[in-house]
Amino acid sequence: MARALDLENYIGHLIRRAEQVHTALWSRHVSRGVTSQQFSVLNALGREPGIDQRTLAHLTSLDRSTVNLIVRRLTDQQYVSQVRDEKDRRRTLLRLTDEGAELLSSLIPPAEEINEQLLQSLPADQRSLAVDILRRIALLGDELNTGEQ
Incomplete structure (x- = not known):
């Protein structure tokens, strides 16, 4: 018999399943037309208007090619505007349009409601610990990406 993992105790499998739950809740309660990745781009631009795509990729923890596709789509939908940086003509700065700000x-x-729903599946005294653990796992990605550059 081949050796196999007990997936119910395998962190990668559990993270993937948790992401499936989040995606289902997102589609059902937030939007079928705007993905959570697109939301993270809109949200980042709402917090930091006038940033370039490299900075946006860093803030959203998305790779630059994904950010490029999302920005192109959101620009086509007139939720994001792009202007050349007057100080560095090679850079394009991004902002939410009025429609983008309304959408956000x-x-x-x-x-916020689905975030709360996910947290409510945990005992109250473990919620902040769970967020901290997920944040620490996510920070591993930053360390891995730093090593690749």
Whole structure:
């Protein structure tokens, strides 16, 4: 018999399943038209207007090619505007349009609700610990990406 992992105790499998739950909740309660990755781009631009795509990729923990595709789509939908940086003509600076800001504002309450729903699946005294653990795992990605550059 081949050796096999007990997937119910394998962190990668559990993270993937948790992501499936998040995606299902997102689609059901937040938006079918805007993905959570697109939301993270909108949200980052709402917090930091006038940034370039490299900075946006860093802030959202998305690779630059994914950010490029998302920005192109959001620009085509007139949620994001792009202007050349007057100080460095090679850079393009990104901002939410008025429509993009309205879209972001409409998505925040249901996004907060599913975040709360996910947290409520845990005992109250373990919620902040769970967020801390996930944050630490996510920070491993930053360390791995730093090593690749």
